[in-house]
Amino acid sequence: DTGVSQDPRHKITKRGQNVTFRCDPISEHNRLYWYRQTLGQGPEFLTYFQNEAQLEKSRLLSDRFSAERPKGSFSTLEIQRTEQGDSAMYLCASSAPSPWEPMYLNTEAFFGQGTRLTVV
């Protein structure tokens, strides 16, 4: 397993079109995160899955954004009716809390290379 992989790496789309990105996490990782990063800024949280359950969505995520993680494996992020402000790097990360910890403490999250979206 070579880490978190994302597809495509680059996407150019016209305003108003729909786009879908895919993320394949590290195989044994049950947590999966989507972040968005614009130039010169840190990643910004979008949404989070534990297995197949979407546990949290950022208030910044409009109704045009939807994410799924069927069967708790890969995840897709869809943006409908894209706008120029959606142009950004979309990053996926995965993690696996240790089952031996008394509580599920934080652990390291591994990021994919991201999908760079340009809306023209």
Add this chain to the structure above:
Amino acid sequence: QQPVQSPQAVILREGEDAVINCSSSKALYSVHWYRQKHGEAPVFLMILLKGGEQKGHEKISASFNEKKQQSSLYLTASQLSYSGTYFCGTETSGFGNEKLTFGTGTRLTIIP
């Protein structure tokens, strides 16, 4: 609210030391440090947990002041490979997940 990092940018000669600070206005349960090179994914460096536990790389150390909601990353004897932008990510919910609020970033440039 986004944690604030300082300095925003620093240039060092190879072999010099650097300290990067991260300050939050919210109570912190953990602080995660990442390094990102241009066009690449953020790479995990260090995690500091409330209560003092740390996980990370051998050549990088960090501190976590829970009372002040601050963390500092220490890079000693810097190497050319240390160049990149460093981000702290903070977890404030207490749920023990990796939903992080990332800081403003510190660009580190190491010159020979």
